[in-house]
Amino acid sequence: MxxxxxxxxxxxxxxxxxxxxxxxxxxxxxxxxxxxxxxxxxxxxxxxxxxxxxxxxxxxxxxxxxxxxxxxxxxxxxxxxxxxxxxxxxxxxxxxxxxxxxxxxxxxxxxxxxxxxxxxxxxxxxxxxxxxxxxxxxxxxxxxxxxxxxxxxxxxxxxxxxxxxxxxxxxxxxxxxxxxPAEEGEDGGSMFPTGNLVDTLEVPGVGTLEATLITAGIPTVFVDAEAIGFTGTELQPAINGDPAILAKLEAIRVAGALRMGLIRTPEEAATRQHTPKVAFVAPPRDYVSSSGKPIAAADIDLNVRAMSMGKLHHAMMGTASVAIATAAAVPGTLVNRAAGGGAREVVRFGHPSGTLRVGASVARVDGQWTVTRAVMSRSxxxxxxxxxxxxxx
Structure with a gap:
């Protein structure tokens, strides 16, 4: 042969x-x-x-x-x-x-x-x-x-x-x-595909949750960390080693994907793992990063943890960072609320590996929020x- x-x-x-x-x-x-x-x-x-x-x-x-x-x-x-x-x-x-x-x-x-x-x-x-x-x-x-x-x-x-x-x-x-960076929704251009800054999701096996659904950077489902039993300071071992927690977060992702119109049935989520992302947010709080570096609450605006392909990301996805900065800049979202409210053009958030600073320029045009630009430094x-x-x- x-x-x-x-x-x-x-x-x-x-x-x-x-x-x-x-x-x-x-x-x-x-x-x-x-x-x-x-x-x-x-x-x-x-x-x-x-x-x-x-x-x-x-x-x-x-x-x-x-x-x-x-x-x-x-x-x-x-x-x-x-x-x-x-x-x-x-x-x-x-x-x-x-x-x-x-x-x-x-x-x-x-x-x-x-x-x-x-x-x-x-x-x-x-x-x-x-x-x-x-x-x-x-x-x-x-x-x-x-x-x-x-x-x-x-x-x-x-x-x-x-x-x-x-x-x-x-x-x-x-x-x-x-x-x-926002993708247009069914309403003709809003980066919030449902038209709401905060939605109520019925998540099978989890319950009723508030969620901010946004398409800036990448479609993302934001939920409050405390509402699902977290502090927002978790590192990978606390999440990725627990099948029950992973199943709960995937259920939230699927519910958000359905509400955003990204999938028609829950079964479709299995072949669309990259989007949407699901992330949980919390007010600033001290923690120790995965490298052992202390992160002080005074040095960040909020804590964010995000899932990628079914597991907690070791740091933060760039596209999700755009979503975080954009949502933080819009008063009334769960992300903005976790960051203390008010208007802002720059946010520094804590993630499992440390911190990241991202800027976003948003405006309200004809009753709809839009984002014109998001900026970050990488290497x-x-x-x-x-x-x-x-x-x-």
Whole structure:
């Protein structure tokens, strides 16, 4: 019996924010994987090592967590005024699917440096020293992201002294702007898809809960931590090791997805794990982060914990950070309430790995709340570049 050699595909392994993933140029993928469909999904799954019933990704590039089971495809811009198209695939770990329903805000940080280093930006625009603005079309959700890439010696600057909680080592600061980050709802444009700042959810097996449902950054279901038996200072072991707690949080996510119109039946949630997110919020309170660093209540506006692909995230997703900052800026939401109320344009929140500061500009237009811009600082760097090998079958 003859065996075909493995495919050899150019790829770059990158960290962006508190996530990492395998980056591809669209033109480098096999022809059948350059278009959406089963062939693309199968290829990316095999790259990551999914589906893996052992949940380890031993036979792939994935890290067996929601933060490390990711693939990115970068292609030439198809929209005027943009430099590249960015498509993001969240690869399920044990299940057999790739979720294309949303963006990864953390890996958005790495898209700019990747675009500069891989020839997508006119060299005349790249300064010897300074920054270059990369305008990214986020193809999953149809939104614009502007990544301000630091440049040193005419090359992408990756090293520096910017520290990001959730990442062990400092690197160069990359400022990321999410423009008009809210997805339109059925009411014609509100980032609150039900038209309410606070809804009442009937959650089977849990009860009646208040929830803020928002689509800024990524569709997110916010609930009050105390209402579901938490303090908002929990770390991963307290949540991820308890099947009953995970089931409760998934039930809340499903109820929110139904109310937001993202799914028609509860069963559909199993194939839409990336969105919506579910997060619980609480007023500021002292705690010790996962690295052992003390976080003082006086240094934050609120505490937030968010679930990603069925588990508590080790830090905070970039897109969820946009949702947090936006909801915090709108008086009356559960997030704003946890932060002490009132108007604000910047929020600093505590998460399992430390703290994060995010800005959001909101306004009320014709009776509806809108967000024009959200900004945060992250970092990114290349971990490895060359080729990935994938069995031809």
């Amino acid at each position: 003859s065996h075909k050699p493995q495919l050899r595909i150019p790829a770059t392994y990158m960290r962006g924010g508190t996530s990492k993933g395998v980056f591809f140029r669209l033109q480098d993928l096999p022809a059948e994987a350059q278009v959406p469909g089963p062939a693309r999904d199968r290829l990316l799954q095999r790259v990551i090592g999914s589906p893996d019933p052992y949940g380890k990704h031993t036979d792939g590039m994935g890290g067996a967590t929601s933060s490390t089971s990711k693939c990115v495809i970068i292609g030439p811009a198809t929209r005027p005024g943009h430099d590249v198209d960015y498509l993001y695939g969240q690869v399920a770990i044990e299940e057999d699917f790739v979720d294309w329903s949303g963006n990864c805000g953390n890996l958005s940080t790495a898209v700019g440096p990747f675009a500069v280093a891989n020839g997508f930006i006119d060299p005349a625009r790249i300064p010897r020293e300074g920054t270059v603005e990369v305008r990214v079309w986020q193809a999953n959700i149809g939104k614009t992201i502007v990544v301000h890439v630091p440049v040193s010696g005419g090359q992408v600057q990756e090293t520096g002294d910017f520290e990001l909680d959730g990442v062990a080592f400092p690197a160069a600061e990359v400022v990321v702007e999410f423009l008009d 990114a760097r290349v971990l490895m570049e060359g080729h990935v090998r994938v069995p031809a079958a």
